[in-house]
Amino acid sequence: MTTFPEYIAQNEERDGVRFSWNVWPSSRLEATRMVVPVAALFTPLKERTDLPPIQYEPVLCSRATCRAVLNPLCQVDYRAKLWACNFCYQRNQRGPQMPLVFLYVVDTCMEDEDLQALKESLQMSLSLLPPTALVGLITFGRMVQVHELGCEGISKSYVFRGTKDLNAKQLQEMLGLTKPSAAQGRGPQAAPQQSFNRFLQPVQKIDMNLTDLLGELQRDPWPVTQGKRPLRSLGVAMSIAVGLLECTFPNTGARIMTFIGGPATQGPGMVVGDELKTPIRSWHDIEKDNAKFMKKATKHYESLANRASSNGHIIDIYACALDQTGLLEMKCCTNYTGGYMVMADSFNTSLFKQTFQRVFTKDVQGSFKMAFAATLEIKTSREIKVSGAIGPCVSLNAKGPCVSENEIGTGGTCQWKVCGLDPSTTLALYFEVVNQHNAPIPQGGRGAIQFVTQYQHSSGQRRIRVTTTARNWADAQTQIQSIAASFDQEAAAILMARLAVYRAETEEGPDVLRWLDRQLIRLVGEHTCRVSATIDPNRKQLIPVFVFSVRSLVFNNSPDESSYYRHHFNRQDLTQALIMIQPVLYAYSFNGPPEPVLLDSSSILPDRILLMDTFFQILIYHGETVAQWRKAGYQDMPEYENFKHLLQAPVDDAQELLHTRFPMPRYIDTEHGGSQVRLYLHHLRSRGVTSAQRQCDIINNFPVQTLLFAPVPTPIHTCRHDQQVKSFLLLLFSGSLPALQSEPLPDPQQHVHLGAGKTLTCNL
């Protein structure tokens, strides 16, 4: 008999599914009492080497009376893409091979150095695309240019005003994409694809042309007067990109890759004016209702996101700038479509370059790991219904018997569209046990959930993956222990955190905080819930810490950063998400092999090297002594080779992480007293306090240093009493606040003060 953790791990390995509860309470009443709903993290494209590599949708003969399946005995004409049914002799079109479409949307308002780096990255990416993939190029600055590809002797582009939004029909007309009436009668049936071929062409055909085009790309030539931001027509550019694909490749996998070097400053979707003296909105502005472009911009991008997702198109945003670029407003674009959001300081950083390269990762067959235009359908057994999903998806509004009336996340449907998928894309699915208390389920009964994922594989084929899972029902009255034992605190933490993030996105801040806190109290304060009370405290000790961390994930940083973190939190699989909310800290010393240590300032020792992985950053910290040794150059002396190895070990480990992570983390190598050390401390600090006493100190503006070097939290289950819980919460709030803005760190005193005031008013 395996333990539950083993069981959970096996299931995840096989199905890409992790449930918050692995034994389900058999009645609705009991289920609602459990605080954490029955929910699953599902990774549709979980990599499975043992799966049959290709799963065709059976190809049926098109004759309604026949419907025979394509089989090896059929005659196939590969050139004409026809096959003849060997039963009824019907000639059938072979299923359309979906082209892959990559549309680059490139900002030209940036420093030459950045632009150069970006151009190189883009040129590089062309070589990574399959030769038949269609590519297109849109550039923008003050104007938006849609480049016609494959022109000889002259390069052509269609130019649009950056201030005027166009609907799909207008765009179609202006690009000359309407069914060409003029072409009628001329030439033998000019291929209907002819017209858009001008903008989207197979890589193999226009490789050189596009490389040249990119090479000649100039910084936006319109003059920018002093004290102004360049006019950047991002909103229109994206709108045109969406519109172009909408009218050329609806319901075909396509990826719009947007590269931006700053915020949209004009036209629909602008997030800040062009006056440099007016900074881009902060949380403060937003709270004060002082972000005058935000609502309109958000609306604009939201509608784009909806259009793109309904056509199955992905929007990626690669934002490289030192300041915010408006990710807050644009987040829907990536979040609705399964696109990537990547944030870096510059296109000329390895962070961007490698991350971008990693988009095009291929599997052993040489196909991209990304998949397109997927739909996820859920079927459940009678006793359980689906409440909703949280992740990079949109609802397909498919009603059905398994749809719960209780919506959690994107609900009211049993089908979702996930335009972009990769092997780590993970959706959180929430269920509701609907079985009534008075209808007991026989002993040994199992509830089943089937996940049907249809997607366009990067080879152009449509594929289906079906994942069916089942869990035992248990009567909470009698089998409370087994339910409690099936609790997966990691999954639960992430599922709760997703929910929190979702609510944070869709509701007003204080309400979410209140909700989160209430959930925590219910879960931790076991008197509120019998089930949770019975959970082995060790199996839920992490929950408060996670939730605490989530608070900072949800509510700190600049608006853009928040959007960025939330974006990744909402799409990464459990392991990555866990790192995000609970960074991993390893210590390297001469005292033994590398060991995980507590995320606490007490872990900082002069003779240690620390490696911290926060998902977005990988920091190596050399303790004071180590740093001195390094400065003295001991590592270069043969007799101190072991020191050299010590120095190298965390670097090697970091490299490994850097190579696998998407997006590539920021890599920081610092040491005692180094300038970047504050980032380090920041992470430690935000998690480093426990006692009520300290909490009070914090509230009373206790010196921050104390806070930073506070001892490790004692396990949460010791906080048994209400008073303690309250204190703990109080602590959480104050603790979360220093992280409100990560960079640069403002005066900590002020932070604590601000934070204390805020949390106190809203919670206690």
Next chain:
Amino acid sequence: MSQQGYVAAPPYSQAQPGMGAYQGGFGSGPTQPLYGHYGGPPQAFSAPPAGMMKSSVAPAASMPLSPGSSQYNPNVQQNGSHPQSYPAPPAVSAPYGQPPHSLYNSMASPGPPPTQQLTNQMSSMNLGSHVQGLQSPPPPASSVVQQPFQTPPPSTMAPPQMPPGLQSPHMSPLMSPPQSPPASMPMASQSMAGTSMAGMGRPFPGPPPPGPGGFQQPGLGSAGQPGYPQQAGQFGGYMAGPQQNMPGAFPGAQSAMAGPPQKKLDPDSIPSITHVIEDDQVKQGGQVFTTNIRGQVPPLVTTDFTVTDQGNASPRFIRCTTYSLPCTADLAKQCQVPLAAIIKPFASLPKNETPLYVVNHGDTGPVRCNRCKAYMCPYMQFIDGGRRYQCGFCNCVNEVPVFYFQHLDHMGRRVDFYERPELSLGSYEFVATLDYCKNNKPPNPPAYIFMIDVSYNNIKSGLVKLICDELKTLLEKLPREEGMETSAIKVGFVTYNKVLHFYNVKSALAQPQMMVVSDTAEMFVPLLDGFLVNYQDSRAVIYNLLDQIPDMFADTAESETVFAPVIQAGVEAFKAAECSGKLFIFQSSMPTAEAPGKLKNRDDKKLVNTDKEKTLFQPQKGVYEQLSKDCVASGCCVDLFLFPSQYTDIATMADVPSHTGGSVYKYSNFQIETDGEHFLRDLRKDVQKSIGFDAIMRVRTSTGFRATDFFGGIYMNNTTDVEMAAVDCDNGVTVEFKHDDTLSEESGALMQCALLYTTIGGQRRLRIHNLSLNCSSQLSELYKSCETDSLINFFAKSAYRAILNQPLKNVREILVNQTAHMLACYRKNCASPSAASQLILPDAMKVFPVYMNSLMKTAPLVGSTELSTDDRAHQRLSVMAMGVEDTQLLLYPRLIPLHNIDVNSEKPATPVRCSEERLTDSGIFLLENGQSMFLWLGQASSPDLIQSLFNLPSLAHLQGHMCALPELDNPLSRKVRSIISGLLEKRSNSMKLQIVRQKDKPEMLFRQFLVEDKGLHGGASYMDFLCYVHREIRQLLT
């Protein structure tokens, strides 16, 4: 352009202080025509003519009008003496030896003949041709007129056929005592249809003149000098008044071409433009005209003379309708002579005249009067030892700026008088300071943008390729600043059909980049850097582009075009580049694509001759109005080259060009073989023209009068500033003046035209033209100093503007009335007493009626459904921006006989009068009016001539559409070709040479330019008109 319509500001506004009432037009004077140069009087006599016209319309269709008119022709007489103000030139005898002068003899015959005798005389006059008409078998209608040329008259009394020059003034027996006094009348009557008889009888305006006959030599004893009546100088010509009214003789716009053989008075007897021109050429040709005298009347525009600027602007820059203004508004009102100046600020000067000096006062800028802001000029009077100066315009006394101080000599003249152009010359330029620049920034050099319609039609016709090929060489010859190696003008390229394609031709590019803008609703310029480039730098890329354009669109099926967005794009480009410039738009058709400024066919021939006819000339409101404004504001001149195959609503399409100092060229049914070269010549001229941009003109005057109205390719935001996106060497602005107060004879009237503009090199300059006129309280002075060519320019422009707001009929009526009024006033106030039956014309205005008649027969003013609406609108707009030379030529084409040309002579061939009668079956004639050019080949042209010119055995071998003469190596061919190329060189427009054979169908086109004849589409012959005017005059005088 003035916002005021013609109605609001009639030219004769000074004639009526209470202009407000006049402006009311419709409301105030009940019978007063809206358009009119008359103040009060017109009401008095405008009604009868109207009635008459009406009556004339009815019988018109039935043709007998012609006999009616012919009946009165005999009364026409001429006395071509010249004003005494000009010294009688020695060569006078030659021109006067011509037929008309044969009459002088008789005129000088002692004693005024009695009335009856006059009649007899008239009959006798007629007799020559009359008799002949009787004797010869009735010739075909069309050839009748030529009869006199073909066969010498049997009678000695018909001398007009004498070759010019041979005729001695003494041998003119024509007017000797009548031979068969009653013959004429009855015969005429007999030949008349009954209707016309009735008509004839009806509208007699008054009793037959009781006075002496028409040929009286008024008050002169100089009968001893036959042929040269030395009558009072101001008398131009004398004409016998018609004895009887001629119903429908005028304005017989509808009179049919064909008619029975007509009896004609010798046409040579009426004032002839060709003679006047020739006379003036003889008198003043090749001489130096020194502008040192106030109110000096310059030679005619047709005369070849040299100007020395000594304080007044050259007549090439400014010409006035009269050089002696009446002192008071009352006088002006009385005579009805419009007071106007035609300013051509950029007129090109011949090589032997000094170009304008440029004065640079550095940072301080030009010295200007503190009060009226007039610029330093010769009319500033320095006083107080040179420390102060009195402004000649407003009399304000100004301190002389310290840097400008100079001592005065004993004459009170500044010592540096001759060193400073602004003190001694009529025309000069100042370098403008930053105060005169937009946004106080020095301007950038202007740019030329070539915008080529690449829709199906233009591609198919080969035009696009033609343009692209031509541009490669043409752009090498962009105008450049004196002494500069290369032109500073930037060039840019746009092609378009339904959408616009901009091209990036930056020199650094390996190949051009095309940027398509399909958002025609809100046009913008997609690029800044690389759009407007220096041709020399980007030549390789531009070559590449021009090579590709025809191929790129070779397969186009797009037939729809836009237009307003194209102009808008140009404006935006100039705005973005912060420069001014010119758009060269090559458009094939009416813009019908869905975009701002979309037009639809609104041509409606049913409107012709109705009150709504004016709508055909009115541009569509809205988009284009705003566009003109935008263009002018950003110094964007628009030149439109149209290649239509059908109606294109030129009235609207040419609206922007006509307000921005641009030109419109039209090549209907363009075919590369026949029109290609013609078009290219136009394009070359247009591109290479000297031109100034982003101009604003102000005309200042001395106290007592002021500029009140402006006509030209201009835009006016207020009443004083004339804005021109560009002004080139052919643009003429006509300025009308009104009295404010009494003018003093002593100080005269001064005007200063200041033009602020940007040179082709991108310098801001002020061009100043000064002119001083005389003032007189004697009307005779005014009439003596009149300039017919300028007058007709003014009348043409004012009438062409008037037709926007009024029925054509009114406009024509007013033109006639005013002509009559001006002449009547002269007769009444200046001429010696004479019989009312005499038509007396002031010498300076003696050919005025020809021009006026010709003007009324121009396409815009003649209401004919046969004329294309586009052509009419086109001509109307082109004339609005013309200078005096152009209107003169347009209204009286040159008709040059080539068959008898002296191939060895250096002298230019002498033109003959524009009348059918001057043609001969065996002759070859060249006709040109600055817009069109015809080579007319008589039926019986000698095969030798045909051989030498065409290398063909006979006329019959001549094939279809030839548009140039073959280059043959014989003296005649060389000579003729050199005449043609000389003309093409000289004129501002290139002209398409059309070769027509007598009696061929295309001859009709040619014939409409014979302006002395009856109009093809309506309009009286010169003779008829003169008679009609005379009758009007007599009415006015009674």
